[in-house]
Amino acid sequence: MSKISFPCALVVSSQGSAHDQLAGGRGLHLSLRKRHQISLRFTLRAVSFGHPRGTVTDRLPHSEGRLLRGNLIRMTDYDQRLVDLYDHDNPDGPDHDFYRTLADEVSAESVLDLGCGTGILTVTFTQGGRDVVGLDPSATMLAYARGRAGADAVNWVLGDSSSIPRDGFDYAVMTGNVAQHIPDTDWERTLLDLRQALETGGILAFESRNPAVRAWENWASRERTTRETLHGTLVEWQDVLETSPGTVELRAHNLFAQTNETVTETLLLTFREQNTLEQQLNAAGFVVEATYGDWRRNPFNEGSPIMIFVARAR
Numbered sequence: 555m556s557k558i559s560f561p562c563a564l565v566v567s568s569q570g571s572a573h574d575q576l577a578g579g580r581g582l583h584l585s586l587r588k589r590h591q592i593s594l595r596f597t598l599r600a601v602s603f604g605h606p607r608g609t610v611t612d613r614l615p616h617s618e619g620r621l622l623r624g625n626l627i628r629m630t631d632y633d634q635r636l637v638d639l640y641d642h643d644n645p646d647g648p649d650h651d652f653y654r655t656l657a658d659e660v661s662a663e664s665v666l667d668l669g670c671g672t673g674i675l676t677v678t679f680t681q682g683g684r685d686v687v688g689l690d691p692s693a694t695m696l697a698y699a700r701g702r703a704g705a706d707a708v709n710w711v712l713g714d715s716s717s718i719p720r721d722g723f724d725y726a727v728m729t730g731n732v733a734q735h736i737p738d739t740d741w742e743r744t745l746l747d748l749r750q751a752l753e754t755g756g757i758l759a760f761e762s763r764n765p766a767v768r769a770w771e772n773w774a775s776r777e778r779t780t781r782e783t784l785h786g787t788l789v790e791w792q793d794v795l796e797t798s799p800g801t802v803e804l805r806a807h808n809l810f811a812q813t814n815e816t817v818t819e820t821l822l823l824t825f826r827e828q829n830t831l832e833q834q835l836n837a838a839g840f841v842v843e844a845t846y847g848d849w850r851r852n853p854f855n856e857g858s859p860i861m862i863f864v865a866r867a868r
């Protein structure tokens with residue numbers, strides 16, 4: 555799958571309309587691509603020190619726009635139109651089945667979904683009366699999640715792992731490659747926060763792309779693709795650059811034909827090695843119980859596209 559997003563490392567610029575001028579270039583955008591092909595559907599704008607005037611985020615309550623990490627003020631948000639397309643482009647599938655089945659197997663009674671996005675998977679964890687928390691730093695994503703069927707059964711929280719509202723969870727997930735969206739500066743703290751949130755014996759599960767496969771080499775496409783969306787005709791193309799070993803910059807261009815607005819997103823994704831992730835999990839207080847290479851639970855090998863970690867809090 556291919557949800558590619560990065561709240562903290564995206565630079566966005568746009569051109570072509572009055573809206574673009576209002577949106578300005580102060581933001582950081584995040585993009586997500588379809589499960590089977592990397593096409594950007596989803597935009598995150600992370601803005602320092604305030605909302606950009608004239609964007610959809612202005613219609614959200616002010617408190618929704620703050621990222622909650624000490625004194626660091628980072629505002630994140632996505633282009634509303636791309637959030638609206640997210641579930642269509644990233645429907646429920648085998649990855650969600652994997653995480654739901656695991657929840658059943660570990661008899662989870664409480665679930666923490668860190669980086670829950672639109673909440674498409676999050677709400678399904680509530681079946682059986684589980685206590686479910688969905689947490690995401692994007693106000694636009696969270697607003698979408700709150701509006702979906704079944705949302706009332708979830709406790710939605712705006713923020714990153716430093717905003718996890720309580721401990722005692724017995725199951726935590728980061729789905730849709732959320733791990734790759736969290737830069738190294740925040741990653742180890744995120745694991746520590748997750749360990750603290752879980753009770754001893756609790757399970758953390760997440761996936762991250764295998765750096766050895768170098769998937770990004772297939773993502774670049776100067777060729778424009780066009781599709782009809784609920785927001786009109788959308789034209790997409792992208793550039794990719796490995797800026798340093800394990801860090802990939804993806805520049806995604808989204809042209810909304812109706813308004814002649816092009817939103818360009820620069821996205822940084824961190825590809826961590828299996829050994830690195832295992833060491834980091836261990837240092838944070840986890841024992842890795844399994845590393846799968848696909849959603850059917852085949853063991854991970856060097857050619858597997860993804861690494862799916864199942865780790866127990868010790």
Ligand SMILES: C[S@@+](CC[C@H](N)C(=O)[O-])C[C@H]1O[C@@H](n2cnc3c(N)ncnc32)[C@H](O)[C@@H]1O
Pocket residue numbers: 557558559560561562586598644668669670671672673674675689690691692695713714715728729730731732735736740
């Ligand atoms: C590709 S989406 C995945 C959403 C959802 N988990 C899914 O599977 O559909 C990545 C999500 O990670 C969130 N995110 C980015 N940085 C994060 C961080 N530091 N902590 C938690 N979530 C983060 C983004 O806001 C975005 O909603």
